[in-house]
Amino acid sequence: xxxxxxxxxxxxxxxxxxxxxxxxxxxxxxxxxxxxxxxxxxxxxxxxxxxxxxxxxxxxxxxxxxxxxxxxxxxxxxxxxxxxxxxxxxxxxxxxxxxxxxxxxxxxxxxxxxxxxxxxxxxxxxxxxxxxxxxxxxxxxxxxxxxxxxxxxxxxxxxxxxxxxxxxxxxxxxxxxxxxxxxxxxxxxxxxxxxxxxxxxxxxxxxxxxxxxxxxxxxxxxxxxxxxxxxxxxxxxxxxxxxxxxxxxxxxxxxxxxxxxxxxxxxxxxxxxxxxxxxxxxxxxxxxxxxxxxxxxxxxxxxxxxxxxxxxxx
Amino acid sequence: xxxxxxxxxxxxxxxxxxxxxxxxxxxxxxxxxxxxxxxxxxxxxxxxxxxxxxxxxxxxxxxxxxxxxxxxxxxxxxxxxxxxxxxxxxxxxxxxxxxxxxxxxxxxxxxxxxxxxxxxxxxxxxxxxxxxxxxxxxxxxxxxxxxxxxxxxxxxxxxxxxxxxxxxxxxxxxxxxxxxxxxxxxxxxxxxxxxxxxxxxxxxxxxxxxxxxxxxxxxxxxxxxxxxxxxxxxxxxxxxxxxxxxxxxxxxxxxxxxxxxxxxxxxxxxxxxxxxxxxxxxxxxxxxxxxxxxxxxxxxxxxxxxxxxxxxxx
Amino acid sequence: xxxxxxxxxxxxxxxxxxxxxxxxxxxxxxxxxxxxxxxxxxxxxxxxxxxxxxxxxxxxxxxxxxxxxxxxxxxxxxxxxxxxxxxxxxxxxxxxxxxxxxxxxxxxxxxxxxxxxxxxxxxxxxxxxxxxxxxxxxxxxxxxxxxxxxxxxxxxxxxxxxxxxxxxxxxxxxxxxxxxxxxxxxxxxxxxxxxxxxxxxxxxxxxxxxxxxxxxxxxxxxxxxxxxxxxxxxxxxxxxxxxxxxxxxxxxxxxxxxxxxxxxxxxxxxxxxxxxxxxxxxxxxxxxxxxxxxxxxxxxxxxxxxxxxxxxxx
Numbered sequence: 048x049x050x051x052x053x054x055x056x057x058x059x060x061x062x063x064x065x066x067x068x069x070x071x072x073x074x075x076x077x078x079x080x081x082x083x084x085x086x087x088x089x090x091x092x093x094x095x096x097x098x099x100x101x102x103x104x105x106x107x108x109x110x111x112x113x114x115x116x117x118x119x120x121x122x123x124x125x126x127x128x129x130x131x132x133x134x135x136x137x138x139x140x141x142x143x144x145x146x147x148x149x150x151x152x153x154x155x156x157x158x159x160x161x162x163x164x165x166x167x168x169x170x171x172x173x174x175x176x177x178x179x180x181x182x183x184x185x186x187x188x189x190x191x192x193x194x195x196x197x198x199x200x201x202x203x204x205x206x207x208x209x210x211x212x213x214x215x216x217x218x219x220x221x222x223x224x225x226x227x228x229x230x231x232x233x234x235x236x237x238x239x240x241x242x243x244x245x246x247x248x249x250x251x252x253x254x255x256x257x258x259x260x261x262x263x264x265x266x267x268x269x270x271x272x273x274x275x276x277x278x279x280x281x282x283x284x285x286x287x288x289x290x291x292x293x294x295x296x297x298x299x300x301x302x303x304x305x306x307x308x309x310x311x312x313x314x315x316x317x318x319x320x321x322x323x324x325x326x327x328x329x330x331x332x333x334x335x336x337x338x339x340x341x342x343x344x345x346x347x348x349x350x351x352x353x354x355x356x357x358x359x360x361x
Numbered sequence: 362x363x364x365x366x367x368x369x370x371x372x373x374x375x376x377x378x379x380x381x382x383x384x385x386x387x388x389x390x391x392x393x394x395x396x397x398x399x400x401x402x403x404x405x406x407x408x409x410x411x412x413x414x415x416x417x418x419x420x421x422x423x424x425x426x427x428x429x430x431x432x433x434x435x436x437x438x439x440x441x442x443x444x445x446x447x448x449x450x451x452x453x454x455x456x457x458x459x460x461x462x463x464x465x466x467x468x469x470x471x472x473x474x475x476x477x478x479x480x481x482x483x484x485x486x487x488x489x490x491x492x493x494x495x496x497x498x499x500x501x502x503x504x505x506x507x508x509x510x511x512x513x514x515x516x517x518x519x520x521x522x523x524x525x526x527x528x529x530x531x532x533x534x535x536x537x538x539x540x541x542x543x544x545x546x547x548x549x550x551x552x553x554x555x556x557x558x559x560x561x562x563x564x565x566x567x568x569x570x571x572x573x574x575x576x577x578x579x580x581x582x583x584x585x586x587x588x589x590x591x592x593x594x595x596x597x598x599x600x601x602x603x604x605x606x607x608x609x610x611x612x613x614x615x616x617x618x619x620x621x622x623x624x625x626x627x628x629x630x631x632x633x634x635x636x637x638x639x640x641x642x643x644x645x646x647x648x649x650x651x652x653x654x655x656x657x658x659x660x661x662x663x664x665x666x667x668x669x670x671x672x673x674x675x
Numbered sequence: 676x677x678x679x680x681x682x683x684x685x686x687x688x689x690x691x692x693x694x695x696x697x698x699x700x701x702x703x704x705x706x707x708x709x710x711x712x713x714x715x716x717x718x719x720x721x722x723x724x725x726x727x728x729x730x731x732x733x734x735x736x737x738x739x740x741x742x743x744x745x746x747x748x749x750x751x752x753x754x755x756x757x758x759x760x761x762x763x764x765x766x767x768x769x770x771x772x773x774x775x776x777x778x779x780x781x782x783x784x785x786x787x788x789x790x791x792x793x794x795x796x797x798x799x800x801x802x803x804x805x806x807x808x809x810x811x812x813x814x815x816x817x818x819x820x821x822x823x824x825x826x827x828x829x830x831x832x833x834x835x836x837x838x839x840x841x842x843x844x845x846x847x848x849x850x851x852x853x854x855x856x857x858x859x860x861x862x863x864x865x866x867x868x869x870x871x872x873x874x875x876x877x878x879x880x881x882x883x884x885x886x887x888x889x890x891x892x893x894x895x896x897x898x899x900x901x902x903x904x905x906x907x908x909x910x911x912x913x914x915x916x917x918x919x920x921x922x923x924x925x926x927x928x929x930x931x932x933x934x935x936x937x938x939x940x941x942x943x944x945x946x947x948x949x950x951x952x953x954x955x956x957x958x959x960x961x962x963x964x965x966x967x968x969x970x971x972x973x974x975x976x977x978x979x980x981x982x983x984x985x986x987x988x989x
Contacts, residue, residue, distance in 0.1 A: 167810035182481035185828035200499035206868035240520035243890040262557040351661040496795035514813035554834035576871040665975040
């Protein structure tokens with residue numbers, strides 16, 4: 048998330064009670080989770096395993112629970128519990144805003160758009176022109192919907208990222224990370240009925256221009272779909288996935304987190320995508336293989352009895 | 362869709378700016394998409410691959426982008442872009458009707474039926490007697506719900522057909538085909554929570570008498586379920602599928618488009634049905650096999666190490 | 676279900692027109708379906724296959740369609756159609772209560788809890804403190820939601836059990852069993868968007884303390900999740916399943932009915948759990964295997980061509 052305006056490091060250090068070292072002249076322009084950081088960003092790290100990744104990332108300011116050398120041009124904010132500090136900052140800039148109307152006063156709805164009864168449009172939502180929102184749709188705060196978009200009944204845009212701080216040595220293992228990202232639905236995208244599209248943890252979940260989603264599709268936080276993707280019913284995509292332009296996913300395909308599906312790839316129904324797949328090809332199976340390879344494998348399995356008979360006799 | 366009353370070919374030709382040839386005396390009684398046409402219907406075709414199928418179908422009047430011989434007793438409406446002509450006609454007879462009430466004035470609700478708060482009942486919907494519609498249900502325009510039906514919370518009846526005109530040489534690859542079909546839920550059918558049932562493209566999606574659907578089931582456009590079918594949670598059925606009487610589909614089964622599942626067939630959980638399956642049998646797997654055949658296959662796979670040892674040595 | 680106060684057997688016998696034999700001094704304290712009965716309970720049985728199971732269960736009073744020896748200390752209520760008698764009693768004590776408000780007058784909502792617009796809260800629902808209910812959520816009658824719970828948009832709590840009396844020699848094969856159980860969501864549990872959690876048939880469906888459920892998850896009737904379980908999107912669990920503490924189910928996992936998943940088990944995405952699995956291990960596949968065993972199996976399948984070549988020649 049970008050801050051509304053740059054924030055001085057001194058203010059942040061005082062707010063989270065941190066020891067501030069390094070280049071403290073530049074203000075922070077935003078705060079982000081490590082999987083997507085930019086120059087000017089605050090980021091946090093609390094596990095030694097990720098110290099180097101964070102210190103060497105594009106982030107300029109690192110909230111950390113260790114005294115260490117400051118990378119050139121950067122600053123450290125040293126605290127005992129970086130996760131709590133991160134949560135405190137995010138919650139300050141993105142506080143819980145109650146809603147008591149179906150369409151919030153701060154929502155902006157473009158000319159020619161039609162909102163059916165019973166659709167909920169949260170705070171600061173922006174909806175473009177000639178867009179149709181069906182009944183019982185929920186669009187949570189800060190999401191952005193383009194022009195000529197259709198969102199069908201019962202769909203939820205901007206549900207919370209499924210993203211937890213996990214520690215199994217305490218009574219409650221999972222502690223939700225407050226999310227401050229958005230969902231952006233680009234122009235001419237159409238979303239079927241009963242879908243759920245989670246907001247980004249700190250960046251945006253994006254459904255590209257001209258994408259068509261069937262019913263009951265789940266899209267995880269920070270996942271980005273390119274242009275002209277076609278997703279059939281009951282597809283599920285985890286968080287931080289990149290689906291490039293022109294990809295087709297048939298019904299009930301499942302996609303694991305943080306991977307990339309290349310341009311124009313086609314994945315057949317019920318397949319499970321567990322690693323990056325190259326574009327321009329067709330895939331099948333769980334675990335997934337190129338379709339022709341998987342088809343050969345299925346033929347080989349059918350030949351086992353023949354092989355058995357030859358080797359073992361009848 | 363049937364027209365409210367027969368429409369003269371001369372009016373249609375002028376409306377879509379078509380050249381009219383052949384038997385122009387009979388009026389058109391309806392307009393349908395090629396997968397389900399009857400005598401008296403208008404149909405369209407724009408791809409040479411499908412010219413013959415359309416010209417030889419039961420449709421009486423063909424909107425086509427080619428000068429060709431007129432089949433006996435039929436008429437052609439020749440235009441440059443048949444898809445646009447089809448859309449223009451459908452949109453004329455089934456225009457977008459805004460909705461600004463939770464229960465539309467044109468909806469008819471039978472005696473003894475109960476509509477919970479927050480259910481949306483669209484224009485021209487007909488609901489029978491002693492039927493219960495739970496909260497946050499959406500029933501879109503023109504759908505027909507029988508007697509003694511239960512539709513549980515969050516379910517969407519009559520979402521749009523997921524059906525697109527596809528051309529990958531333009532900026533937006535997918536152009537939605539306007540649908541004019543309905544969903545018909547017959548008497549004593551029960552639909553669980555969070556389901557989505559798409560309307561037919563030009564005909565009807567039908568859930569047969571006494572069918573029981575669990576939660577989160579997706580039914581595609583123009584699919585027809587016979588009587589007494591039982592579908593467990595998270596089943597997904599694509600478009601134009603025929604499910605005969607008494608079929609059982611267990612949880613998370615996926616069914617591809619345009620196929621038939623025979624009477625009393627039983628499909629076990631997570632199976633993928635990719636081709637017609639005969640009735641009276643039990644099936645398993647993705648791709649699907651008869652259950653006993655699939656079970657044998659699983660046993661054969663477990664024997665590979667034994668075979669390997671015999672052939673290759675330890 | 677427990678009765679509001681104990682009910683005399685004489686009253687019940689008259690109400691369902693039953694012949695009463697055995698120990699008729701004690702009153703019935705509740706009525707339950709055979710899979711979960713306690714001392715003091717009424718239960719019903721109508722199929723000879725289950726006579727012994729019912730007569731020897733913990734239930735004190737058996738509605739049965741057969742004259743038979745009365746087990747010691749128990750009583751029989753002999754009727755022609757035990758299922759109808761059971762339904763009549765359940766419907767008497769748990770009658771259909773219409774709802775005409777979004778938040779029923781009999782609902783109790785704790786301090787600090789926030790209900791978004793358009794959430795439906797049914798009769799006799801109890802919601803704890805500091806809980807957030809998002810828009811378009813449906814919570815049906817009698818459910819109990821704890822403190823510090825989040826239920827995201829479009830989710831349905833307390834949908835009907837998918838549980839039918841089946842007889843294929845009548846016109847309508849499936850007859851719904853009226854349910855009188857509840858859903859209980861314990862403190863600090865979080866439920867994603869678009870989920871459906873069915874109420875118990877006669878007992879409770881329980882989501883344990885600190886469980887985190889992603890979007891579009893289906894939980895069947897009478898299923899119990901322990902503490903700190905983590906379920907990813909599109910998981911489906913059938914009825915009467917026991918998921919012990921600390922279990923992780925990744926995306927699109929399917930779980931069959933009446934089984935147990937042991938403590939801290941981890942099930943990878945798209946797996947199908949068809950039988951009990953021991954705790955502390957990791958599983959994969961449909962049908963499921965221990966992950967390391969399944970991985971070996973996948974390797975063996977890839978070796979078939981090598982085996983074929985050795986045995987059959989090129």
